[in-house]
Amino acid sequence: MNGARWETVIGLEVHAQLSTRSKIFSGAATAFGAAPNTQACAVDLALPGVLPVLNRGAVERAIRFALAIGARINRINVFDRKNYFYPDLPKGYQISQFALPIVEAGALTIGVDDGEKVIRITRAHLEEDAGKSLHEDYHGMTGIDLNRAGTPLLEIVSEPDMRSAKEAVAYARALHTLVTWIGICDGNMQEGSFRVDANVSVRPVGQREFGTRREIKNLNSFRFLEQAIDYEARWQIERIEDGHAIEQATVLFDPDSGETRMMRSKEEAHDYRYFPDPDLLPVKLDEDWIEQLRSALPELPAQKRARYQADLGLSAYDAGALTASRATAEYFEALLAALPQADAKLAANWVMGDLSAALNKVERDIADSPVAPAALASLLGRVQDGTLSGKLAKQVFEAMWAGEGDADTIIAARGLRQLSDSGAIEALIDEVMAANAKSVEEFRAGKEKAFNALVGQVMKASKGKANPAQVNALLRRKLTGMD
Amino acid sequence: MSLSIDDVARIAKLARIRVDADEASAYQAQLNGILGLIEQMQAVDTAGIEPMSHARDVHQRLRADEVSEPDRRAAFQAVAPMVEDGLYLVPKVIE
Numbered sequence: 001m002n003g004a005r006w007e008t009v010i011g012l013e014v015h016a017q018l019s020t021r022s023k024i025f026s027g028a029a030t031a032f033g034a035a036p037n038t039q040a041c042a043v044d045l046a047l048p049g050v051l052p053v054l055n056r057g058a059v060e061r062a063i064r065f066a067l068a069i070g071a072r073i074n075r076i077n078v079f080d081r082k083n084y085f086y087p088d089l090p091k092g093y094q095i096s097q098f099a100l101p102i103v104e105a106g107a108l109t110i111g112v113d114d115g116e117k118v119i120r121i122t123r124a125h126l127e128e129d130a131g132k133s134l135h136e137d138y139h140g141m142t143g144i145d146l147n148r149a150g151t152p153l154l155e156i157v158s159e160p161d162m163r164s165a166k167e168a169v170a171y172a173r174a175l176h177t178l179v180t181w182i183g184i185c186d187g188n189m190q191e192g193s194f195r196v197d198a199n200v201s202v203r204p205v206g207q208r209e210f211g212t213r214r215e216i217k218n219l220n221s222f223r224f225l226e227q228a229i230d231y232e233a234r235w236q237i238e239r240i241e242d243g244h245a246i247e248q249a250t251v252l253f254d255p256d257s258g259e260t261r262m263m264r265s266k267e268e269a270h271d272y273r274y275f276p277d278p279d280l281l282p283v284k285l286d287e288d289w290i291e292q293l294r295s296a297l298p299e300l301p302a303q304k305r306a307r308y309q310a311d312l313g314l315s316a317y318d319a320g321a322l323t324a325s326r327a328t329a330e331y332f333e334a335l336l337a338a339l340p341q342a343d344a345k346l347a348a349n350w351v352m353g354d355l356s357a358a359l360n361k362v363e364r365d366i367a368d369s370p371v372a373p374a375a376l377a378s379l380l381g382r383v384q385d386g387t388l389s390g391k392l393a394k395q396v397f398e399a400m401w402a403g404e405g406d407a408d409t410i411i412a413a414r415g416l417r418q419l420s421d422s423g424a425i426e427a428l429i430d431e432v433m434a435a436n437a438k439s440v441e442e443f444r445a446g447k448e449k450a451f452n453a454l455v456g457q458v459m460k461a462s463k464g465k466a467n468p469a470q471v472n473a474l475l476r477r478k479l480t481g482m483d
Numbered sequence: 484m485s486l487s488i489d490d491v492a493r494i495a496k497l498a499r500i501r502v503d504a505d506e507a508s509a510y511q512a513q514l515n516g517i518l519g520l521i522e523q524m525q526a527v528d529t530a531g532i533e534p535m536s537h538a539r540d541v542h543q544r545l546r547a548d549e550v551s552e553p554d555r556r557a558a559f560q561a562v563a564p565m566v567e568d569g570l571y572l573v574p575k576v577i578e
Contacts, residue, residue, distance in 0.1 A: 020548045021548050021549065021550055022548055022549060022550045022551070022552075026552060027546070027549065027550055027551030027552040028550070028552040029550045029552075035569055036568065036569035036570050037556045037559070037560070037569050037570065037571065038554040038556050038569070039554070040556070040559075041552035041555065042552075042555075042559070043552075045559060047559075053544070053545075053546045054543050054544075054545050054546065055545070055546060055548050056545035056546060056547055056548060057547075057548025058548070059545060076542075078536040078537075083497070083498075085499055086576065087571075087573040087576055092499075099536075100536065133576070134570065135575065138567060138570070138572055140575055141565065141572040141573065141574065141575055142572070142573050142574070142575050142576055143567065143568070143570030143571070143572055144570055144571040144572070144573055145569075145570055146571070271497055273497065276536045276537065278537065278538075280543055281537050281539065281541055281542050281543040281544075282536050282537055282542055282543060283542065283543045283545075284542035284543070
Protein backbone atom coordinates (compact mmCIF):
# COMPACT_ATOMS: atom_id res chain seq x y z
CA MET A 1 0.00 0.00 0.00
CA ASN A 2 2.94 2.31 0.49
CA GLY A 3 2.93 5.33 -1.77
CA ALA A 4 -0.75 4.85 -2.62
CA ARG A 5 -2.75 8.04 -2.86
CA TRP A 6 -5.59 8.26 -0.37
CA GLU A 7 -9.00 9.80 -0.43
CA THR A 8 -10.87 10.85 2.72
CA VAL A 9 -14.63 10.22 2.83
CA ILE A 10 -16.74 12.19 5.30
CA GLY A 11 -20.38 12.24 6.27
CA LEU A 12 -21.74 14.53 9.00
CA GLU A 13 -24.50 14.20 11.57
CA VAL A 14 -25.51 17.56 12.94
CA HIS A 15 -27.69 18.09 16.00
CA ALA A 16 -29.41 21.45 15.68
CA GLN A 17 -31.28 22.56 18.78
CA LEU A 18 -34.64 23.94 17.69
CA SER A 19 -35.50 27.43 18.89
CA THR A 20 -38.79 26.63 20.60
CA ARG A 21 -39.81 28.22 23.87
CA SER A 22 -40.89 24.92 25.42
CA LYS A 23 -39.62 21.35 25.19
CA ILE A 24 -40.51 18.86 22.50
CA PHE A 25 -42.79 16.71 24.68
CA SER A 26 -43.45 18.90 27.73
CA GLY A 27 -44.36 22.47 28.65
CA ALA A 28 -41.08 23.13 30.52
CA ALA A 29 -38.95 26.09 29.37
CA THR A 30 -35.86 25.61 27.17
CA ALA A 31 -34.03 28.86 28.08
CA PHE A 32 -30.27 28.43 28.43
CA GLY A 33 -28.44 28.96 31.71
CA ALA A 34 -31.22 28.45 34.28
CA ALA A 35 -30.35 27.06 37.73
CA PRO A 36 -30.05 23.22 37.64
CA ASN A 37 -33.32 21.29 37.35
CA THR A 38 -35.56 24.38 37.54
CA GLN A 39 -36.71 23.69 33.97
CA ALA A 40 -37.19 19.95 34.35
CA CYS A 41 -40.85 19.01 34.84
CA ALA A 42 -42.48 15.66 35.65
CA VAL A 43 -42.40 14.58 31.98
CA ASP A 44 -38.68 15.44 31.64
CA LEU A 45 -37.96 13.54 34.87
CA ALA A 46 -39.95 10.53 33.63
CA LEU A 47 -42.05 10.37 36.77
CA PRO A 48 -44.61 7.53 36.70
CA GLY A 49 -47.81 8.17 34.80
CA VAL A 50 -46.65 11.05 32.61
CA LEU A 51 -47.23 11.14 28.87
CA PRO A 52 -45.43 13.08 26.11
CA VAL A 53 -47.39 15.61 24.01
CA LEU A 54 -45.69 16.78 20.82
CA ASN A 55 -44.80 20.47 20.43
CA ARG A 56 -46.23 21.99 17.23
CA GLY A 57 -43.33 24.49 17.13
CA ALA A 58 -40.75 21.69 16.81
CA VAL A 59 -42.66 20.02 13.97
CA GLU A 60 -43.07 23.37 12.22
CA ARG A 61 -39.31 24.01 12.33
CA ALA A 62 -38.54 20.59 10.88
CA ILE A 63 -40.95 21.28 8.00
CA ARG A 64 -39.32 24.67 7.35
CA PHE A 65 -35.94 22.96 7.19
CA ALA A 66 -37.26 20.37 4.75
CA LEU A 67 -38.64 23.11 2.50
CA ALA A 68 -35.32 24.99 2.61
CA ILE A 69 -33.31 21.97 1.41
CA GLY A 70 -35.85 20.77 -1.14
CA ALA A 71 -36.41 17.55 0.81
CA ARG A 72 -39.29 15.14 0.91
CA ILE A 73 -41.62 15.71 3.85
CA ASN A 74 -43.10 12.49 5.17
CA ARG A 75 -46.77 13.36 5.61
CA ILE A 76 -46.96 10.50 8.10
CA ASN A 77 -43.96 10.19 10.41
CA VAL A 78 -43.44 8.18 13.54
CA PHE A 79 -41.61 8.48 16.86
CA ASP A 80 -39.57 5.54 18.13
CA ARG A 81 -37.86 4.64 21.37
CA LYS A 82 -34.08 4.38 21.26
CA ASN A 83 -33.20 2.30 24.30
CA TYR A 84 -30.09 2.77 26.41
CA PHE A 85 -29.28 3.36 30.05
CA TYR A 86 -27.58 6.47 31.30
CA PRO A 87 -28.53 8.56 34.34
CA ASP A 88 -29.07 11.74 32.31
CA LEU A 89 -31.76 9.87 30.34
CA PRO A 90 -34.34 9.15 33.07
CA LYS A 91 -36.80 7.17 30.93
CA GLY A 92 -34.17 4.63 29.86
CA TYR A 93 -34.91 5.55 26.24
CA GLN A 94 -34.67 8.59 24.04
CA ILE A 95 -37.69 9.46 21.92
CA SER A 96 -36.40 9.80 18.36
CA GLN A 97 -37.49 8.93 14.82
CA PHE A 98 -36.06 5.86 13.16
CA ALA A 99 -37.98 4.12 10.37
CA LEU A 100 -40.16 7.06 9.32
CA PRO A 101 -38.39 10.38 9.96
CA ILE A 102 -40.12 13.68 9.16
CA VAL A 103 -37.54 14.76 6.52
CA GLU A 104 -35.83 12.66 3.84
CA ALA A 105 -33.72 13.19 0.71
CA GLY A 106 -32.72 16.84 0.51
CA ALA A 107 -29.54 18.62 -0.60
CA LEU A 108 -27.38 21.62 0.19
CA THR A 109 -25.02 23.36 -2.23
CA ILE A 110 -21.65 24.43 -0.83
CA GLY A 111 -18.88 26.60 -2.25
CA VAL A 112 -15.61 24.73 -2.96
CA ASP A 113 -12.33 25.82 -4.55
CA ASP A 114 -13.42 25.14 -8.12
CA GLY A 115 -17.05 26.23 -7.87
CA GLU A 116 -19.96 24.52 -6.17
CA LYS A 117 -20.73 21.05 -4.91
CA VAL A 118 -24.02 19.47 -3.93
CA ILE A 119 -24.04 17.58 -0.62
CA ARG A 120 -26.98 15.20 -0.29
CA ILE A 121 -28.87 15.11 2.99
CA THR A 122 -30.14 11.62 3.72
CA ARG A 123 -32.62 12.52 6.42
CA ALA A 124 -33.46 14.81 9.30
CA HIS A 125 -35.44 13.61 12.28
CA LEU A 126 -36.90 15.07 15.43
CA GLU A 127 -35.70 13.86 18.82
CA GLU A 128 -35.27 14.94 22.42
CA ASP A 129 -31.94 15.91 23.99
CA ALA A 130 -30.65 14.21 27.15
CA GLY A 131 -29.73 15.94 30.42
CA LYS A 132 -26.23 16.82 31.59
CA SER A 133 -23.93 14.79 33.84
CA LEU A 134 -21.43 16.57 36.07
CA HIS A 135 -18.72 14.17 37.14
CA GLU A 136 -16.69 16.43 39.43
CA ASP A 137 -16.88 17.33 43.08
CA TYR A 138 -19.83 15.37 44.35
CA HIS A 139 -18.04 13.02 46.80
CA GLY A 140 -17.53 10.38 44.15
CA MET A 141 -21.12 10.76 42.92
CA THR A 142 -22.33 12.15 39.61
CA GLY A 143 -24.57 15.23 39.58
CA ILE A 144 -27.46 15.27 37.11
CA ASP A 145 -29.05 18.42 35.65
CA LEU A 146 -32.14 17.65 33.58
CA ASN A 147 -32.83 21.18 32.30
CA ARG A 148 -31.66 20.13 28.84
CA ALA A 149 -33.59 16.84 28.89
CA GLY A 150 -36.41 17.04 26.37
CA THR A 151 -35.02 20.01 24.45
CA PRO A 152 -36.03 19.55 20.80
CA LEU A 153 -33.28 18.57 18.37
CA LEU A 154 -33.27 18.11 14.63
CA GLU A 155 -30.62 15.54 13.73
CA ILE A 156 -29.50 16.21 10.17
CA VAL A 157 -27.66 13.33 8.50
CA SER A 158 -25.67 13.83 5.30
CA GLU A 159 -24.56 11.27 2.74
CA PRO A 160 -20.78 10.53 2.77
CA ASP A 161 -20.33 13.14 0.03
CA MET A 162 -17.43 15.19 1.41
CA ARG A 163 -13.83 14.46 0.44
CA SER A 164 -11.77 16.74 2.71
CA ALA A 165 -11.92 18.45 6.09
CA LYS A 166 -12.31 21.72 4.20
CA GLU A 167 -15.41 20.46 2.38
CA ALA A 168 -16.84 19.16 5.66
CA VAL A 169 -16.35 22.59 7.24
CA ALA A 170 -17.90 24.30 4.19
CA TYR A 171 -20.96 22.04 4.50
CA ALA A 172 -21.23 22.52 8.27
CA ARG A 173 -20.98 26.29 7.82
CA ALA A 174 -23.58 26.32 5.04
CA LEU A 175 -25.92 24.28 7.22
CA HIS A 176 -25.28 26.60 10.18
CA THR A 177 -26.05 29.63 7.99
CA LEU A 178 -29.25 27.98 6.74
CA VAL A 179 -30.72 26.92 10.10
CA THR A 180 -30.07 30.34 11.61
CA TRP A 181 -31.27 32.05 8.41
CA ILE A 182 -34.67 30.37 8.54
CA GLY A 183 -34.81 30.92 12.30
CA ILE A 184 -35.17 27.31 13.44
CA CYS A 185 -31.96 27.28 15.55
CA ASP A 186 -29.99 30.04 17.28
CA GLY A 187 -26.73 28.44 16.09
CA ASN A 188 -24.89 29.17 19.35
CA MET A 189 -22.09 26.60 19.28
CA GLN A 190 -20.64 27.47 22.72
CA GLU A 191 -24.03 26.68 24.26
CA GLY A 192 -24.27 23.44 22.28
CA SER A 193 -27.10 24.54 19.98
CA PHE A 194 -25.26 23.18 16.93
CA ARG A 195 -23.14 20.04 17.46
CA VAL A 196 -21.41 17.99 14.81
CA ASP A 197 -20.46 14.29 14.63
CA ALA A 198 -18.15 13.32 11.75
CA ASN A 199 -17.99 9.86 10.17
CA VAL A 200 -14.53 9.53 8.63
CA SER A 201 -13.00 6.78 6.49
CA VAL A 202 -10.19 6.59 3.95
CA ARG A 203 -9.71 4.57 0.75
CA PRO A 204 -7.14 4.43 -2.03
CA VAL A 205 -8.01 6.87 -4.81
CA GLY A 206 -10.05 5.03 -7.45
CA GLN A 207 -11.46 2.38 -5.09
CA ARG A 208 -15.26 2.18 -5.19
CA GLU A 209 -15.98 0.64 -1.79
CA PHE A 210 -15.81 2.78 1.30
CA GLY A 211 -13.24 2.04 3.99
CA THR A 212 -14.27 1.25 7.57
CA ARG A 213 -15.39 4.42 9.29
CA ARG A 214 -14.80 5.83 12.72
CA GLU A 215 -17.19 8.39 14.18
CA ILE A 216 -15.83 11.51 15.89
CA LYS A 217 -18.42 12.68 18.42
CA ASN A 218 -19.57 16.08 19.57
CA LEU A 219 -17.45 18.67 17.79
CA ASN A 220 -18.59 22.12 18.84
CA SER A 221 -16.54 24.42 16.63
CA PHE A 222 -15.67 24.54 12.94
CA ARG A 223 -11.97 24.71 13.80
CA PHE A 224 -12.15 21.53 15.88
CA LEU A 225 -14.12 19.85 13.10
CA GLU A 226 -11.34 20.57 10.62
CA GLN A 227 -8.52 19.60 13.01
CA ALA A 228 -10.25 16.40 14.12
CA ILE A 229 -10.93 15.18 10.57
CA ASP A 230 -7.41 15.98 9.40
CA TYR A 231 -5.90 14.15 12.37
CA GLU A 232 -8.26 11.18 12.06
CA ALA A 233 -7.63 10.75 8.30
CA ARG A 234 -3.84 10.87 8.77
CA TRP A 235 -4.10 8.39 11.64
CA GLN A 236 -6.16 5.93 9.57
CA ILE A 237 -3.79 6.18 6.58
CA GLU A 238 -0.78 5.54 8.80
CA ARG A 239 -2.48 2.54 10.42
CA ILE A 240 -3.31 1.01 7.05
CA GLU A 241 0.14 1.72 5.63
CA ASP A 242 1.61 0.03 8.71
CA GLY A 243 -0.40 -3.07 7.84
CA HIS A 244 -3.29 -2.73 10.33
CA ALA A 245 -7.00 -2.80 9.58
CA ILE A 246 -9.28 0.00 10.75
CA GLU A 247 -11.92 -1.13 13.22
CA GLN A 248 -15.26 0.58 13.48
CA ALA A 249 -15.26 2.76 16.59
CA THR A 250 -16.56 5.91 18.22
CA VAL A 251 -13.85 8.44 19.09
CA LEU A 252 -13.57 11.76 20.89
CA PHE A 253 -11.46 14.73 19.83
CA ASP A 254 -9.21 16.30 22.44
CA PRO A 255 -8.68 19.97 21.50
CA ASP A 256 -5.65 20.25 23.80
CA SER A 257 -3.62 17.49 22.16
CA GLY A 258 -5.28 17.82 18.74
CA GLU A 259 -5.78 14.04 18.71
CA THR A 260 -8.73 11.69 18.55
CA ARG A 261 -9.03 8.83 21.02
CA MET A 262 -11.29 5.84 21.24
CA MET A 263 -14.47 6.10 23.28
CA ARG A 264 -15.95 2.69 22.45
CA SER A 265 -15.25 -0.08 19.96
CA LYS A 266 -17.71 -1.90 17.74
CA GLU A 267 -18.08 -4.69 20.32
CA GLU A 268 -19.18 -2.21 22.93
CA ALA A 269 -21.42 -0.40 20.45
CA HIS A 270 -24.96 0.12 21.62
CA ASP A 271 -27.82 -2.07 20.57
CA TYR A 272 -30.64 0.46 20.71
CA ARG A 273 -33.59 -1.89 20.02
CA TYR A 274 -35.68 0.80 18.34
CA PHE A 275 -39.46 0.33 18.30
CA PRO A 276 -42.40 2.69 17.73
CA ASP A 277 -43.23 4.61 20.90
CA PRO A 278 -46.72 3.52 21.97
CA ASP A 279 -47.11 6.80 23.94
CA LEU A 280 -47.11 8.82 20.71
CA LEU A 281 -49.43 8.39 17.77
CA PRO A 282 -48.14 8.73 14.20
CA VAL A 283 -47.86 12.39 13.18
CA LYS A 284 -49.95 13.44 10.18
CA LEU A 285 -49.00 16.67 8.42
CA ASP A 286 -51.65 18.76 6.82
CA GLU A 287 -51.04 20.05 3.25
CA ASP A 288 -52.41 23.52 4.04
CA TRP A 289 -49.96 23.89 6.90
CA ILE A 290 -47.01 22.87 4.71
CA GLU A 291 -48.08 25.31 1.97
CA GLN A 292 -48.51 28.09 4.49
CA LEU A 293 -44.96 27.47 5.79
CA ARG A 294 -43.62 27.28 2.23
CA SER A 295 -45.02 30.68 1.33
CA ALA A 296 -43.66 32.24 4.54
CA LEU A 297 -40.10 31.06 3.88
CA PRO A 298 -37.64 33.96 3.36
CA GLU A 299 -35.40 34.27 0.30
CA LEU A 300 -32.70 31.66 1.01
CA PRO A 301 -28.89 32.11 0.92
CA ALA A 302 -28.48 30.26 -2.40
CA GLN A 303 -31.26 32.33 -4.02
CA LYS A 304 -29.73 35.57 -2.79
CA ARG A 305 -26.26 34.52 -3.99
CA ALA A 306 -27.62 33.87 -7.46
CA ARG A 307 -29.56 37.15 -7.53
CA TYR A 308 -26.58 39.23 -6.32
CA GLN A 309 -24.52 37.87 -9.20
CA ALA A 310 -27.16 38.01 -11.92
CA ASP A 311 -28.92 41.28 -11.05
CA LEU A 312 -26.30 43.25 -9.13
CA GLY A 313 -23.23 42.12 -11.08
CA LEU A 314 -21.33 41.04 -7.96
CA SER A 315 -18.68 38.31 -8.05
CA ALA A 316 -19.36 34.83 -6.64
CA TYR A 317 -16.95 35.65 -3.82
CA ASP A 318 -18.77 38.87 -2.87
CA ALA A 319 -22.17 37.21 -3.14
CA GLY A 320 -20.94 34.40 -0.86
CA ALA A 321 -19.53 36.77 1.76
CA LEU A 322 -22.66 38.95 1.80
CA THR A 323 -24.89 35.91 2.38
CA ALA A 324 -22.75 34.42 5.17
CA SER A 325 -25.60 35.34 7.50
CA ARG A 326 -29.07 36.70 7.05
CA ALA A 327 -28.17 39.79 9.10
CA THR A 328 -25.26 40.56 6.74
CA ALA A 329 -27.46 40.22 3.67
CA GLU A 330 -30.16 42.38 5.25
CA TYR A 331 -27.63 45.06 6.16
CA PHE A 332 -26.22 45.05 2.65
CA GLU A 333 -29.65 45.33 1.05
CA ALA A 334 -30.72 48.14 3.37
CA LEU A 335 -27.49 50.01 2.62
CA LEU A 336 -27.86 49.56 -1.13
CA ALA A 337 -31.48 50.72 -1.04
CA ALA A 338 -30.50 53.88 0.88
CA LEU A 339 -27.60 54.91 -1.41
CA PRO A 340 -28.31 58.04 -3.49
CA GLN A 341 -26.93 56.24 -6.56
CA ALA A 342 -27.26 52.46 -6.76
CA ASP A 343 -23.75 50.99 -6.60
CA ALA A 344 -23.73 47.39 -5.38
CA LYS A 345 -19.95 47.05 -5.55
CA LEU A 346 -19.40 50.15 -3.38
CA ALA A 347 -21.92 48.90 -0.82
CA ALA A 348 -20.42 45.37 -0.89
CA ASN A 349 -16.88 46.68 -0.41
CA TRP A 350 -17.87 48.69 2.63
CA VAL A 351 -19.88 45.89 4.25
CA MET A 352 -17.10 43.34 3.69
CA GLY A 353 -14.26 45.78 4.33
CA ASP A 354 -14.34 48.61 6.87
CA LEU A 355 -17.63 47.66 8.51
CA SER A 356 -16.84 43.99 9.06
CA ALA A 357 -13.28 44.82 10.21
CA ALA A 358 -14.67 47.25 12.78
CA LEU A 359 -17.30 44.72 13.93
CA ASN A 360 -14.76 41.91 14.22
CA LYS A 361 -12.50 44.07 16.32
CA VAL A 362 -15.16 44.46 19.01
CA GLU A 363 -16.75 41.04 18.33
CA ARG A 364 -20.09 42.57 17.58
CA ASP A 365 -22.79 41.20 15.32
CA ILE A 366 -23.74 43.19 12.24
CA ALA A 367 -27.35 43.25 13.46
CA ASP A 368 -26.25 45.56 16.33
CA SER A 369 -23.78 47.62 14.34
CA PRO A 370 -23.34 51.07 15.90
CA VAL A 371 -23.36 52.46 12.34
CA ALA A 372 -26.76 51.63 10.85
CA PRO A 373 -27.26 51.09 7.10
CA ALA A 374 -28.92 54.50 6.63
CA ALA A 375 -26.02 56.28 8.37
CA LEU A 376 -23.44 54.44 6.27
CA ALA A 377 -25.46 55.23 3.14
CA SER A 378 -25.29 58.96 3.86
CA LEU A 379 -21.51 58.65 4.25
CA LEU A 380 -21.18 56.78 0.94
CA GLY A 381 -23.44 59.39 -0.65
CA ARG A 382 -20.69 61.91 0.15
CA VAL A 383 -18.21 59.69 -1.67
CA GLN A 384 -20.56 59.44 -4.64
CA ASP A 385 -21.02 63.21 -4.90
CA GLY A 386 -17.27 63.82 -4.69
CA THR A 387 -17.29 65.51 -1.27
CA LEU A 388 -15.06 62.79 0.20
CA SER A 389 -12.21 60.72 -1.17
CA GLY A 390 -12.10 57.04 -0.21
CA LYS A 391 -9.43 57.82 2.34
CA LEU A 392 -11.37 60.65 3.96
CA ALA A 393 -14.47 58.46 3.99
CA LYS A 394 -12.56 55.96 6.13
CA GLN A 395 -11.72 58.73 8.61
CA VAL A 396 -15.34 59.83 8.76
CA PHE A 397 -16.43 56.22 9.22
CA GLU A 398 -14.10 55.83 12.19
CA ALA A 399 -15.55 58.97 13.74
CA MET A 400 -19.11 57.72 13.11
CA TRP A 401 -18.14 54.41 14.73
CA ALA A 402 -16.85 56.35 17.75
CA GLY A 403 -20.24 58.04 18.03
CA GLU A 404 -19.26 61.52 16.87
CA GLY A 405 -22.46 61.96 14.90
CA ASP A 406 -23.64 61.56 11.33
CA ALA A 407 -21.40 61.88 8.28
CA ASP A 408 -22.22 65.51 7.43
CA THR A 409 -21.74 66.66 11.03
CA ILE A 410 -18.30 65.04 11.15
CA ILE A 411 -17.28 66.38 7.73
CA ALA A 412 -18.22 69.91 8.84
CA ALA A 413 -16.69 69.62 12.33
CA ARG A 414 -13.39 68.24 11.09
CA GLY A 415 -13.17 70.25 7.89
CA LEU A 416 -12.75 67.02 5.96
CA ARG A 417 -14.44 68.18 2.82
CA GLN A 418 -12.46 67.02 -0.18
CA LEU A 419 -10.60 69.75 -2.06
CA SER A 420 -11.97 69.67 -5.61
CA ASP A 421 -11.30 73.25 -6.65
CA SER A 422 -8.87 73.02 -9.61
CA GLY A 423 -7.41 76.46 -8.96
CA ALA A 424 -6.53 75.62 -5.38
CA ILE A 425 -5.08 72.24 -6.38
CA GLU A 426 -2.98 73.87 -9.14
CA ALA A 427 -1.60 76.34 -6.60
CA LEU A 428 -0.53 73.43 -4.40
CA ILE A 429 1.04 71.65 -7.39
CA ASP A 430 3.03 74.77 -8.30
CA GLU A 431 4.38 74.99 -4.75
CA VAL A 432 5.32 71.31 -4.69
CA MET A 433 6.99 71.47 -8.12
CA ALA A 434 9.04 74.46 -7.08
CA ALA A 435 10.16 72.78 -3.88
CA ASN A 436 10.96 69.43 -5.56
CA ALA A 437 12.85 70.41 -8.65
CA LYS A 438 14.85 67.20 -8.56
CA SER A 439 11.78 64.94 -8.76
CA VAL A 440 10.40 67.07 -11.58
CA GLU A 441 13.64 66.64 -13.51
CA GLU A 442 13.69 62.89 -12.88
CA PHE A 443 10.15 62.52 -14.13
CA ARG A 444 10.92 64.46 -17.27
CA ALA A 445 13.95 62.19 -17.79
CA GLY A 446 11.50 59.26 -17.88
CA LYS A 447 11.32 58.10 -14.27
CA GLU A 448 7.65 57.31 -13.64
CA LYS A 449 8.35 56.68 -9.96
CA ALA A 450 9.09 60.34 -9.44
CA PHE A 451 5.47 61.06 -10.39
CA ASN A 452 4.11 59.11 -7.46
CA ALA A 453 6.47 60.92 -5.13
CA LEU A 454 5.13 64.25 -6.37
CA VAL A 455 1.49 63.13 -6.01
CA GLY A 456 2.34 62.16 -2.44
CA GLN A 457 3.77 65.60 -1.77
CA VAL A 458 0.68 67.35 -3.16
CA MET A 459 -1.64 65.14 -1.08
CA LYS A 460 0.47 65.92 1.96
CA ALA A 461 0.36 69.62 1.25
CA SER A 462 -3.43 69.40 1.07
CA LYS A 463 -3.52 67.43 4.36
CA GLY A 464 -4.98 64.52 2.44
CA LYS A 465 -7.99 66.49 1.29
CA ALA A 466 -7.20 67.03 -2.39
CA ASN A 467 -9.24 64.93 -4.81
CA PRO A 468 -6.64 62.29 -5.84
CA ALA A 469 -7.99 61.86 -9.37
CA GLN A 470 -7.79 65.59 -9.98
CA VAL A 471 -4.29 65.80 -8.51
CA ASN A 472 -3.14 63.06 -10.87
CA ALA A 473 -4.59 64.66 -13.95
CA LEU A 474 -3.51 68.23 -13.20
CA LEU A 475 0.01 67.24 -12.15
CA ARG A 476 0.57 65.19 -15.29
CA ARG A 477 -0.64 68.03 -17.46
CA LYS A 478 1.73 70.45 -15.79
CA LEU A 479 4.73 68.11 -15.89
CA THR A 480 4.32 67.18 -19.51
CA GLY A 481 3.96 70.85 -20.40
CA MET A 482 0.49 70.40 -21.81
CA ASP A 483 -0.75 73.15 -19.58
CA MET B 484 -36.83 -17.78 14.42
CA SER B 485 -36.23 -18.76 18.03
CA LEU B 486 -34.11 -17.37 20.84
CA SER B 487 -31.25 -19.24 22.51
CA ILE B 488 -30.50 -19.04 26.21
CA ASP B 489 -27.61 -16.71 25.31
CA ASP B 490 -30.01 -14.41 23.45
CA VAL B 491 -32.21 -14.25 26.54
CA ALA B 492 -29.21 -13.45 28.73
CA ARG B 493 -28.14 -10.70 26.32
CA ILE B 494 -31.60 -9.13 26.16
CA ALA B 495 -31.81 -9.22 29.95
CA LYS B 496 -28.45 -7.50 30.20
CA LEU B 497 -29.46 -4.80 27.70
CA ALA B 498 -32.65 -4.21 29.69
CA ARG B 499 -30.69 -4.21 32.99
CA ILE B 500 -32.88 -7.01 34.37
CA ARG B 501 -31.29 -9.68 36.55
CA VAL B 502 -32.41 -13.11 35.35
CA ASP B 503 -31.05 -16.31 36.92
CA ALA B 504 -30.57 -19.62 35.11
CA ASP B 505 -33.95 -21.37 35.67
CA GLU B 506 -35.83 -18.10 35.11
CA ALA B 507 -33.92 -17.76 31.86
CA SER B 508 -35.21 -21.05 30.45
CA ALA B 509 -38.77 -20.14 31.49
CA TYR B 510 -38.45 -16.76 29.72
CA GLN B 511 -36.88 -18.47 26.72
CA ALA B 512 -39.99 -20.64 26.36
CA GLN B 513 -42.36 -17.67 26.80
CA LEU B 514 -40.48 -15.44 24.38
CA ASN B 515 -40.29 -18.19 21.78
CA GLY B 516 -44.03 -18.67 22.21
CA ILE B 517 -44.53 -15.00 21.27
CA LEU B 518 -42.19 -15.33 18.30
CA GLY B 519 -44.15 -18.38 17.17
CA LEU B 520 -47.32 -16.30 17.28
CA ILE B 521 -45.64 -13.67 15.11
CA GLU B 522 -44.56 -16.34 12.65
CA GLN B 523 -48.16 -17.46 12.39
CA MET B 524 -49.26 -13.89 11.67
CA GLN B 525 -46.55 -13.52 9.06
CA ALA B 526 -48.27 -16.22 7.03
CA VAL B 527 -51.13 -13.76 6.39
CA ASP B 528 -50.99 -12.13 2.96
CA THR B 529 -50.58 -8.38 3.65
CA ALA B 530 -49.77 -7.29 0.10
CA GLY B 531 -51.31 -3.88 -0.58
CA ILE B 532 -52.09 -3.17 3.08
CA GLU B 533 -50.41 -0.10 4.54
CA PRO B 534 -48.55 -0.98 7.75
CA MET B 535 -49.76 0.70 10.94
CA SER B 536 -47.27 2.01 13.46
CA HIS B 537 -49.81 2.22 16.24
CA ALA B 538 -52.67 0.04 17.38
CA ARG B 539 -55.10 2.97 17.15
CA ASP B 540 -55.80 4.41 13.72
CA VAL B 541 -55.71 8.06 14.84
CA HIS B 542 -53.03 10.71 14.64
CA GLN B 543 -50.99 12.67 17.14
CA ARG B 544 -52.44 15.91 18.48
CA LEU B 545 -49.95 18.75 18.68
CA ARG B 546 -49.71 21.26 21.51
CA ALA B 547 -48.91 24.95 21.11
CA ASP B 548 -45.31 25.94 21.82
CA GLU B 549 -45.95 27.55 25.18
CA VAL B 550 -44.23 27.23 28.54
CA SER B 551 -46.88 25.79 30.85
CA GLU B 552 -44.79 24.03 33.50
CA PRO B 553 -43.66 26.07 36.50
CA ASP B 554 -40.48 25.30 38.44
CA ARG B 555 -41.32 22.51 40.90
CA ARG B 556 -37.77 21.51 41.72
CA ALA B 557 -38.25 21.69 45.49
CA ALA B 558 -41.20 19.26 45.36
CA PHE B 559 -39.42 16.83 43.01
CA GLN B 560 -36.17 16.91 44.96
CA ALA B 561 -37.94 16.33 48.26
CA VAL B 562 -38.55 12.71 47.16
CA ALA B 563 -35.13 12.18 45.49
CA PRO B 564 -32.65 9.93 47.37
CA MET B 565 -29.77 12.45 47.13
CA VAL B 566 -29.48 16.02 45.90
CA GLU B 567 -26.88 18.76 46.13
CA ASP B 568 -26.65 22.24 44.60
CA GLY B 569 -29.94 21.55 42.84
CA LEU B 570 -28.50 18.45 41.16
CA TYR B 571 -29.77 14.88 41.48
CA LEU B 572 -26.88 12.73 42.71
CA VAL B 573 -26.39 9.23 41.32
CA PRO B 574 -23.62 6.63 41.67
CA LYS B 575 -20.63 7.70 39.59
CA VAL B 576 -20.87 6.79 35.92
CA ILE B 577 -18.18 7.50 33.42
CA GLU B 578 -18.48 5.77 30.13
